[in-house]
Amino acid sequence: MNVPVVQPWIVLSFCSAIFFIGLAGVLIRRNILIIIMCIELMLNAVNLTLVTYSEILNDLGGEMAVFFVIVVAAVESAIGLSLVIAVFRTLRTVDTDSIQSLRG
Amino acid sequence: MLSLIVLLPLLGFLANGFWYMSQLKTEHKAPALQVGGLATGAIGGSFVIGLICFFRLLAMEPEHRVIEQTLFSWIFIDGLHLDFAFRLDALNSLFVLVITGVGTLIHLYSIGYMSHDASPGKFFAYLNLFCACMLVLVLGASLPVLFLGWEGVGLCSYLLISFWYTDDDKASAGKKAFIVNRVGDFGFLLGMFLIFTTFGTLDFTQLKMVVMNGALSPAQLAAVTSICLLLFVGCMGKSAQIPLYVWLPDAMAGPTPVSALIHAATMVTSGIYLVSRLNFLYTLSPDAMLFVAMIGALTALFAASIAIAQNDIKKVLAYSTVSQLGYMFLACGVGAYVSGVFHVITHAFFKALLFLGAGSVIHGMHEEQDIQKMGGLRSKMPRTFLVFAAGWLAICGIPPFSGFFSKDEILWQAFSSSRSELWLWLLGVVTALMTAFYMSRLFILTFLGEGRWKSHGHAKHDKHHDNHAPHDHGHAPKDAHAHHGGGEPHESPWIMVGPLVALAVLSLIGGFIGIPHMSWLEHWLEPIIPGFAPIKDGVHHETEWVLMGFSVLVALIGMGGAFFIYGNRARTESLQNSLAGFLKTLENKWYVDEIYDAAIVRPLRAVSVFLWKKIDVSIIDRTVLGFGSVSEMSGGVLRESQTGSTQIYIVTFAIGLLVIVGYALYGLV
Numbered sequence: 001m002n003v004p005v006v007q008p009w010i011v012l013s014f015c016s017a018i019f020f021i022g023l024a025g026v027l028i029r030r031n032i033l034i035i036i037m038c039i040e041l042m043l044n045a046v047n048l049t050l051v052t053y054s055e056i057l058n059d060l061g062g063e064m065a066v067f068f069v070i071v072v073a074a075v076e077s078a079i080g081l082s083l084v085i086a087v088f089r090t091l092r093t094v095d096t097d098s099i100q101s102l103r104g
Numbered sequence: 105m106l107s108l109i110v111l112l113p114l115l116g117f118l119a120n121g122f123w124y125m126s127q128l129k130t131e132h133k134a135p136a137l138q139v140g141g142l143a144t145g146a147i148g149g150s151f152v153i154g155l156i157c158f159f160r161l162l163a164m165e166p167e168h169r170v171i172e173q174t175l176f177s178w179i180f181i182d183g184l185h186l187d188f189a190f191r192l193d194a195l196n197s198l199f200v201l202v203i204t205g206v207g208t209l210i211h212l213y214s215i216g217y218m219s220h221d222a223s224p225g226k227f228f229a230y231l232n233l234f235c236a237c238m239l240v241l242v243l244g245a246s247l248p249v250l251f252l253g254w255e256g257v258g259l260c261s262y263l264l265i266s267f268w269y270t271d272d273d274k275a276s277a278g279k280k281a282f283i284v285n286r287v288g289d290f291g292f293l294l295g296m297f298l299i300f301t302t303f304g305t306l307d308f309t310q311l312k313m314v315v316m317n318g319a320l321s322p323a324q325l326a327a328v329t330s331i332c333l334l335l336f337v338g339c340m341g342k343s344a345q346i347p348l349y350v351w352l353p354d355a356m357a358g359p360t361p362v363s364a365l366i367h368a369a370t371m372v373t374s375g376i377y378l379v380s381r382l383n384f385l386y387t388l389s390p391d392a393m394l395f396v397a398m399i400g401a402l403t404a405l406f407a408a409s410i411a412i413a414q415n416d417i418k419k420v421l422a423y424s425t426v427s428q429l430g431y432m433f434l435a436c437g438v439g440a441y442v443s444g445v446f447h448v449i450t451h452a453f454f455k456a457l458l459f460l461g462a463g464s465v466i467h468g469m470h471e472e473q474d475i476q477k478m479g480g481l482r483s484k485m486p487r488t489f490l491v492f493a494a495g496w497l498a499i500c501g502i503p504p505f506s507g508f509f510s511k512d513e514i515l516w517q518a519f520s521s522s523r524s525e526l527w528l529w530l531l532g533v534v535t536a537l538m539t540a541f542y543m544s545r546l547f548i549l550t551f552l553g554e555g556r557w558k559s560h561g562h563a564k565h566d567k568h569h570d571n572h573a574p575h576d577h578g579h580a581p582k583d584a585h586a587h588h589g590g591g592e593p594h595e596s597p598w599i600m601v602g603p604l605v606a607l608a609v610l611s612l613i614g615g616f617i618g619i620p621h622m623s624w625l626e627h628w629l630e631p632i633i634p635g636f637a638p639i640k641d642g643v644h645h646e647t648e649w650v651l652m653g654f655s656v657l658v659a660l661i662g663m664g665g666a667f668f669i670y671g672n673r674a675r676t677e678s679l680q681n682s683l684a685g686f687l688k689t690l691e692n693k694w695y696v697d698e699i700y701d702a703a704i705v706r707p708l709r710a711v712s713v714f715l716w717k718k719i720d721v722s723i724i725d726r727t728v729l730g731f732g733s734v735s736e737m738s739g740g741v742l743r744e745s746q747t748g749s750t751q752i753y754i755v756t757f758a759i760g761l762l763v764i765v766g767y768a769l770y771g772l773v
Contacts (some may be wrong), residue, residue, distance in 0.1 A: 097749070104742075
């Protein structure tokens, strides 16, 4: 059986595309919810990269790392979302341009 | 046993102190009879225990007359192991008896004297604390324990001088005493450190063993002179010698029993105690001894000259005390430590008597202290007159009163000792003449002649208070006996006269412990103080009897001179007018306070003001404030970067990350 193999560079290009889409979203969008979603996007791009390299280098360490990242990401989004709710309750907005109380 | 001697007054202090504090908020204060009774009981019990210990010493072999008690290990560090220990021996047993004995009498007297005071509880608490500290001072087996008591009595002295602290003059008199004593204490501390580095021990017995047994190296011998001089600086402060004597006359601002107990009988003699305790060190250094004798003789003469022209009854006695302390140091300096200690004891008797008698006069005269406004009190206060006469004869040196024996022995030693110089003896004789003169002047103006108080109404009395020189602090508070009002002088109650009678008896017979050539005292102190210095070549023992007659003659001349001048009012006034300028100088104490003010206080103040205005405010403060404003300015600039906009932070972060990753991949291109 000659299964067609996906070339690693295709996967990696895909990963970096997703990563930079996420980064662009973080930089450009003003809604905190969207920013958090974009951060998740970046994290998953990294996860995919790790899995790819794990396959290429035949090292399970990369896949191990992915699990940690998933756990941390889950926690992060839980905290992030609750922060968003808290921010919305106090300030009645989730727009980052209007949340600038840390200005020096 | 020994610790009980200290503990009883300490407990009395605590009891009276807490009692007083518990009544701070209430109107009712415990009467003097109750608090005074408690305090007197405490010190009286201490006296009884002191007596028991003394008799136990008497029963021992002369060489082994020591009772020792170690309470706890005080300092335990590398190279220094110090116990908190008391040691009673022949020398300090005498001091213990004088402190507790005379102390008990003075406590008793104070019950009467302080009966109208607003806070007798505080007074008796302090008085008991003083006794406890003084007993620690003399009982301490090592220098640090002694120093603990030394500082403690200084504190109590300060507290009691400024007892009536609402009066500004009295409060500053207390401060003066404390500060001047600090100068002396500095010398004491340095001396103590030097002893430790030189001999490696601070315990008196061990120190004596090291000094007496071991052959001292030249370096150690050289250090001995410095040690003796440094410790003597401490004595100058505590025992009021030139140049640090200035605090003692001002200390008369305290209540009169305080002057009697602290500033005449006990605390001021601790310098003599220290020197005679360390006599084995002083004997090694002829230079230091000569210095001690010189300072002593000069102080004796100088203070006596001031006493001649003072008009405040307590000031006369204060300068007299300074002068007598000078005598004691003269004795120590010529190697006659025994005579110094002897004079401490007799002086404690007759000077406490004189001070308490003066207190009785002040009490009876409704707080009048100016002897020019007294006179004729013999008939008004017959009992005080009689006991005061005993003290007067004792200090003038009329046999068989105690002062004669001790003073004569000092003069004989100053004349005959191989360590003495002739001029020291001459100073001593002139001082004896002056002492007899000014004490007789005091006695005549106070008790004999016409009563000058009759013509002085109360209005003038108040004016007199205002006219006094600014340095004159010797007045009891005006409110203390306010309910007496003016009027006839009256005799004091028996609770005050009783202790006076006891002291008068002691002043009369106290000298018999040191009769020349069969001196019990000399024999008793022999294990601690090994005899007198050898007498000079060419001086015969028969001379002693001649000199004895001579010193009585000198005393009689002094007394006669005083009677000649002050017995006749017209003659007094004409003499006072013709010598007005000189007397003014004497009355103003040779302007020593003014000289100190100009030479030390003002320059010190100027330096302090310079350091404050120039160094502190314009340099140090500006530097510190400069740091502050630099931070503020840089903060103002940097705060602009904190926009609070999340996106800008993230962009910055992303760019930074790119730079770092780029550097990691390609290095510095």
